[in-house]
Amino acid sequence: MAWFKKARKPLPSPQKVSRVPEGLWEKCPGCEAILYTKDLVANHQVCDKCGHHFRLGAVERLSLLFDGGTWHELAPALRSNDPLRFTDTKPYAERLRKTIASTGRNDAVIVGSGRIGGRDAVVASMDYSFIGGSMGVVVGEKITRGIEHAIAHRAGVVIVSCSGGARMMEGALSLMQMAKISAALARLDRERLPYISLLTDPTTGGVTASYAMLGDLNIAEPGALIGFAGPRVIEQTIRQKLPEGFQRAEFLLERGMLDLVVDRREQQAVIARALRFLHT
Amino acid sequence: MAELLEFEAPIDILLKEIEALSMLPSTDDRNREISRLEARIDAIRGDLYRSLTAWQRVQVARHPARPTTLDYVERLFTDFVELHGDRRFADDNAIVAGMADYKGTGVLVVGHQKGSDTKQKIFRNFGYARPEGYRKALRLMQLAEKFRRPVICFVDTPAAYPGIESEERGVAEAIALNLREMAVLDVPIIIVVHGEGGSGGALGIAVGDRVLMHEFAMYSVIPPEGCAAILWRDAKKKVEAAEALKITAPDLLGLGIIDEIVAEPVGGAHTDPAQAAALLDVALDRALRQVQEMDSDARLEARYGKFRAIGLIGIEGADE
Numbered sequence: 017m018a019w020f021k022k023a024r025k026p027l028p029s030p031q032k033v034s035r036v037p038e039g040l041w042e043k044c045p046g047c048e049a050i051l052y053t054k055d056l057v058a059n060h061q062v063c064d065k066c067g068h069h070f071r072l073g074a075v076e077r078l079s080l081l082f083d084g085g086t087w088h089e090l091a092p093a094l095r096s097n098d099p100l101r102f103t104d105t106k107p108y109a110e111r112l113r114k115t116i117a118s119t120g121r122n123d124a125v126i127v128g129s130g131r132i133g134g135r136d137a138v139v140a141s142m143d144y145s146f147i148g149g150s151m152g153v154v155v156g157e158k159i160t161r162g163i164e165h166a167i168a169h170r171a172g173v174v175i176v177s178c179s180g181g182a183r184m185m186e187g188a189l190s191l192m193q194m195a196k197i198s199a200a201l202a203r204l205d206r207e208r209l210p211y212i213s214l215l216t217d218p219t220t221g222g223v224t225a226s227y228a229m230l231g232d233l234n235i236a237e238p239g240a241l242i243g244f245a246g247p248r249v250i251e252q253t254i255r256q257k258l259p260e261g262f263q264r265a266e267f268l269l270e271r272g273m274l275d276l277v278v279d280r281r282e283q284q285a286v287i288a289r290a291l292r293f294l295h296t
Numbered sequence: 297m298a299e300l301l302e303f304e305a306p307i308d309i310l311l312k313e314i315e316a317l318s319m320l321p322s323t324d325d326r327n328r329e330i331s332r333l334e335a336r337i338d339a340i341r342g343d344l345y346r347s348l349t350a351w352q353r354v355q356v357a358r359h360p361a362r363p364t365t366l367d368y369v370e371r372l373f374t375d376f377v378e379l380h381g382d383r384r385f386a387d388d389n390a391i392v393a394g395m396a397d398y399k400g401t402g403v404l405v406v407g408h409q410k411g412s413d414t415k416q417k418i419f420r421n422f423g424y425a426r427p428e429g430y431r432k433a434l435r436l437m438q439l440a441e442k443f444r445r446p447v448i449c450f451v452d453t454p455a456a457y458p459g460i461e462s463e464e465r466g467v468a469e470a471i472a473l474n475l476r477e478m479a480v481l482d483v484p485i486i487i488v489v490h491g492e493g494g495s496g497g498a499l500g501i502a503v504g505d506r507v508l509m510h511e512f513a514m515y516s517v518i519p520p521e522g523c524a525a526i527l528w529r530d531a532k533k534k535v536e537a538a539e540a541l542k543i544t545a546p547d548l549l550g551l552g553i554i555d556e557i558v559a560e561p562v563g564g565a566h567t568d569p570a571q572a573a574a575l576l577d578v579a580l581d582r583a584l585r586q587v588q589e590m591d592s593d594a595r596l597e598a599r600y601g602k603f604r605a606i607g608l609i610g611i612e613g614a615d616e
């Protein structure tokens with residue numbers, strides 16, 4: 017027989033009410049400073065203490081690069097129809113549906129046409145929040161259309177890469193987008209129209225091994241991870257730790273793979289300057 | 297007899313029976329039994345290879361005795377002279393290239409080379425090419441363009457080499473430049489994916505007018521093991537990943553990624569390399585003739601259109 021008849025109710029835990037509303041402050045991974053979110057947004061997601069570049073969404077990126085922050089979006093409605101009927105631990109179709117709902121975007125790139133420094137330009141900007149910015153058939157088609165639009169209108173092209181590489185869930189169709197976009201860039205190249213590749217954190221895999229490295233100018237953001245194989249794959253191959261700073265923008269600059277590393281707050285001016293030189 | 301794969305175990309049992317019988321004194325009865333078993337092996341092999349799963353095809357594509365690029369070069373071409381180096385840094389032994397004659401025409405041959413024995417495999421870095429390999433390939437393809445010679449590329453690599461020096465010397469840039477320049481290279485280019493088509497490392501020499509693929513070859517955006525490790529978080533799910541990725545020749549033909557499947561001997565190219573080469577010869581000759589008949593503008597337009605169209609099958613919501 018139990019000593020006490022009445023079972024004790026567990027004490028109600030005090031409601032966890034944070035006194036700080038969600039997302040009001042952000043901690044900088046670079047210098048650990050606590051940053052006021054509004055300041056961070058005003059500063060284009062760059063820490064004003066140490067210059068650490070946070071990831072920037074595609075819309076914010078286009079607003080930053082185009083004159084007056086205005087552009088006309090190309091092919092916004094294109095969506096993947098899950099051509100392989102791919103399923104891993106969950107169906108890709110479901111993953112797509114949820115990502116489209118949560119991001120309000122149809123895929124991992126936004127392509128816009130507008131002006132930079134007064135010159136006609138097409139900018140394709142990848143968004144990491146959409147399945148790691150992965151490149152599948154929609155990314156391939158939208159960027160290709162953007163390049164073809166630029167050729168038709170004698171405009172320059174800027175592609176802002178931010179991607180883990182090809183989208184596995186679309187198999188070899190994704191792989192082939194590397195060839196498709198590069199073929200369009202070959203035509204742009206022969207037309208003597210400028211192409212500026214802006215590499216941001218991260219740019220790896222098939223994106224690096226195609227359009228990201230093909231710029232007339234390759235410009236990177238400070239500290240961006242840029243490489244072909246991911247650091248973990250390399251460590252498994254060579255069975256040792258990689259040196260500090262390996263595959264970072266500054267490392268690539270030193271190895272001769274980049275023209276420039278440019279702080280985000282100066283990119284619009286530098287790109288406008290470059291287009292003035294290249295777009296004859 | 298080439299090494300048997302695990303799914304060929306039923307064949308192995310019969311081979312052992314034949315071996316046991318052959319050790320006994322020969323009689324008419326025993327010889328009849330041996331022929332009966334041999335016929336049975338052929339029947340089983342035929343059944344097995346008619347319905348290979350994606351993962352089994354991966355195993356065949358990676359078979360240690362599968363004919364290499366140089367095996368095909370030796371059988372299909374005459375007067376092959378290998379050329380070396382990227383004129384920048386080094387000569388990469390994982391990609392071979394050279395002048396050859398094909399049915400009386402000079403062609404440039406480029407291909408990944410895996411190596412057949414252990415020593416060769418190490419020398420060839422198991423077919424994992426470094427930036428120098430892709431740059432050598434482009435240098436020689438541009439030489440072929442200058443002197444109006446068609447290019448034939450043989451694809452058989454697990455991947456581009458994922459090492460420190462590859463990254464330092466810009467393997468991504470090397471592959472990217474090949475993709476761009478092969479799209480507009482003004483001579484016929486025929487691609488033959490005869491073994492492993494390992495993602496960007498394969499594609500780096502695989503842009504052309506016709507893409508032929510061997511019946512049991514594979515061509516994938518990522519190795520099934522890597523895909524399983526990332527998406528399933530379990531490398532043992534490679535069988536499921538191989539299936540899901542659609543990496544087989546029939547799948548890729550259906551998706552519009554390749555143009556033609558090259559038949560292999562029953563049991564795979566490694567069971568009869570001479571016949572495998574003869575089958576490729578027919579397909580290669582036909583593809584090259586078709587492409588050579590086109591004038592340069594039409595050929596380049598068709599090449600652009602071919603890659604331009606890849607992926608449209610997977611898109612909805614066409615606007616504008």
